[in-house]
Amino acid sequence: MAGNLGESPVGSQQSDSTVGKRVRNLLIVLVAIALTVALFFGLQTQKKSVSLTKIDEQSTPDYLALGTGKQTMMEFYANWCSSCQAMAPDIAQLEQQYADVNFVMLNVDNTKWLPEILQYRVDGIPHFVFLNKQGVAIAQTIGQQPRTVMATNLEALIAGSTLPYAQSSGQVSKFAAPVAPAGGSDDPRLHGSQVVN
Numbered sequence: 001m002a003g004n005l006g007e008s009p010v011g012s013q014q015s016d017s018t019v020g021k022r023v024r025n026l027l028i029v030l031v032a033i034a035l036t037v038a039l040f041f042g043l044q045t046q047k048k049s050v051s052l053t054k055i056d057e058q059s060t061p062d063y064l065a066l067g068t069g070k071q072t073m074m075e076f077y078a079n080w081c082s083s084c085q086a087m088a089p090d091i092a093q094l095e096q097q098y099a100d101v102n103f104v105m106l107n108v109d110n111t112k113w114l115p116e117i118l119q120y121r122v123d124g125i126p127h128f129v130f131l132n133k134q135g136v137a138i139a140q141t142i143g144q145q146p147r148t149v150m151a152t153n154l155e156a157l158i159a160g161s162t163l164p165y166a167q168s169s170g171q172v173s174k175f176a177a178p179v180a181p182a183g184g185s186d187d188p189r190l191h192g193s194q195v196v197n
Contacts, residue, residue: 052078056105059104071101071102073104073130074129075104076122076126078175083125083126083171098151108122125172125173126142130153132157141168141170
């Protein structure tokens with residue numbers, strides 16, 4: 001019996017040691033899995049966090065866009081606009097995909113764009129204006145749009161054909177110009193500035 005008792009604590013120590021190693025290994029595996037998942041979702045979030053300011057900095061300035069002989073897509077936006085923010089990753093991808101189109105970003109909070117805001121009657125953002133090679137507005141879309149709709153419109157713009165989603169509208173952030181147009185609604189420069197296909 002004494003022999004059995006003497007062997008029992010040693011066997012117990014070996015099994016405790018084995019259990020301890022297994023628990024430690026299991027914890028290491030769980031931590032590795034948790035870190036992998038966190039890294040994956042972190043990278044996904046990083047891909048989607050495209051700032052409107054960065055897109056604006058990379059876009060073509062309006063005064064250059066109209067003189068290039070290329071088609072142009074103007075976006076009226078604001079940093080506080082949730083629909084604009086939601087579309088930012090798609091706009092950044094489209095800008096890379098369609099390098100032969102000028103992308104112009106006009107922040108409605110900057111009063112230097114007031115003439116354009118009034119010309120295109122911007123009352124909700126995002127507000128997109130599609131211009132042909134001659135700088136003539138041929139279509140407008142207002143509000144949050146799926147990437148496929150924007151890509152289809154850009155393809156048609158490049159091809160010189162009618163934009164299939166020329167009058168589509170989605171979720172908008174309301175916007176009011178800081179100043180009313182001079183002369184009220186009878187200003188002849190404002191009549192017909194809203195493009196209709």
